[in-house]
Amino acid sequence: MIAGTSFELTEFGAVWSAVRxxxxxxxxxxxxxQALVDDQGDAAACLMNEDGLVVVNxxxxxxxxxxxFVLIAVSTGRPGAFHRxxxxxxxxxxxxxxxxxxxxxxxxxxxxxxxxxxSCDFDLFYRSVP
Amino acid sequence: MxxxxxxxxxxxxxxxxxxVGAQQVASWKKRWAPxxxxxxxxxEKAGLADSAERRHATALAGTDASAQFGxxxxxxxxxxxxxxxxxxxxxxxxxxxxANDQATSxxxxxxxxxxxxxxxxxxxxxxxxxxxRGEKADTINAMGxxxxxxxxxxxADAQQSLDARIGEAGLATKIIGTSAxxxxxxxxxxxxxxxxxxxxxxxxx
Numbered sequence: 001m002i003a004g005t006s007f008e009l010t011e012f013g014a015v016w017s018a019v020r021x022x023x024x025x026x027x028x029x030x031x032x033x034q035a036l037v038d039d040q041g042d043a044a045a046c047l048m049n050e051d052g053l054v055v056v057n058x059x060x061x062x063x064x065x066x067x068x069f070v071l072i073a074v075s076t077g078r079p080g081a082f083h084r085x086x087x088x089x090x091x092x093x094x095x096x097x098x099x100x101x102x103x104x105x106x107x108x109x110x111x112x113x114x115x116x117x118x119s120c121d122f123d124l125f126y127r128s129v130p
Numbered sequence: 131m132x133x134x135x136x137x138x139x140x141x142x143x144x145x146x147x148x149x150v151g152a153q154q155v156a157s158w159k160k161r162w163a164p165x166x167x168x169x170x171x172x173x174e175k176a177g178l179a180d181s182a183e184r185r186h187a188t189a190l191a192g193t194d195a196s197a198q199f200g201x202x203x204x205x206x207x208x209x210x211x212x213x214x215x216x217x218x219x220x221x222x223x224x225x226x227x228x229a230n231d232q233a234t235s236x237x238x239x240x241x242x243x244x245x246x247x248x249x250x251x252x253x254x255x256x257x258x259x260x261x262x263r264g265e266k267a268d269t270i271n272a273m274g275x276x277x278x279x280x281x282x283x284x285x286a287d288a289q290q291s292l293d294a295r296i297g298e299a300g301l302a303t304k305i306i307g308t309s310a311x312x313x314x315x316x317x318x319x320x321x322x323x324x325x326x327x328x329x330x331x332x333x334x335x
Contacts, residue, residue: 002162009162042159043152058155060147066154096158 002047003095005088012039012046012055019053023074035071044071047092051081054089058096067126068093070103082113093129102126 002009012035023032035055038044044057052075058066070089075081093101106123114120117127 009159038152041152042156045155045159058151060144060151064147066147066151097154 003092005091006049007047007054007088007092008049010046010048012036012044015046015048015053019074022077023072027072027074031072038071045096049085049088050076051078051085052076054085056089056092056096058098059102061100065100066096066098067100067102068096068098068129070101073103090129099129100126101129 001007016032016036035044035046038057039046039055044055047054047056052073054070054074055072056068056070059069061067068089090101103125104123105125110125111120114125114127118125119127
């Protein structure tokens with residue numbers, strides 16, 4: 001278990017085939033390619049647990065702090081994965097040294113799912129890491 | 131959560147920050163890597179041709195067979211004693227048959243245990259992807275289950291052998307029930323012997 005969460009650290013290239021069919025319909029090829037390159041180069045971390053797979057890297061913010069950016073997230077389809085894993089993702093983001101957790105999506109449905117802690121800037125969703 | 135960061139690293143400062151971020155992730159992964167390495171290494175090591183897990187599982191298969199067939203032999207002896215056929219050809223037939231069954235069970239158990247270790251190794255290597263599919267990964271426990279399966283198989287083989295061999299040797303009815311039942315069985319046995327011995331003379335045809 002990573003950082004006290006239920007996530008396990010794994011290699012994106014080794015596990016992607018297991019979730020590819022579920023994810024490829026709505027995850028752009030460029031995101032997949034970036035996840036693969038970043039994970040192989042250790043610039044991103046691929047994590048899995050019972051709810052699915054997440055690839056996360058770190059980006060610099062304008063003020064010199066770091067943001068944990070979720071490149072890819074694929075759930076196993078069980079409803080409520082986001083709410084079940086939000087706290088774990090915040091823990092991992094904090095463990096990585098990030099002060100913010102973020103992802104991009106052009107699916108407007110996220111606005112209904114995310115809590116008030118989240119902000120939205122066009123297709124970028126982000127919140128601070130407590 | 132499906133798009134790339136979309137951030138264009140234009141300035142020198144941004145490039146530097148990206149590098150710092152990458153190094154930070156790499157360092158973090160190194161910190162947690164032992165968990166992943168240990169998991170994969172344990173699984174692969176257990177699957178090697180002469181691994182401790184494989185030797186343990188196959189040796190247990192033989193031990194299980196010995197223990198279970200030892201108990202079955204004792205039951206056969208009790209059956210022979212109850213029937214007063216200790217040392218008879220019927221008892222020897224039963225014991226010889228059970229020895230053959232034990233050899234078969236031991237060999238079968240060893241092959242099964244060996245195969246089970248292979249299965250567990252494959253299962254272990256697939257476990258990571260199983261997590262992504264929402265299945266539970268209990269691979270390491272599977273290695274322990276192999277031994278339990280081996281014991282259950284040996285016990286089942288021994289019981290089956292006891293039932294079959296005792297039946298073949300004509301001892302089965304002798305271990306059933308009360309002394310009255312045993313007396314009744316003995317009467318039937320005597321009657322059969324009498325019939326075969328005096329066939330024709332007493333008109334049983």
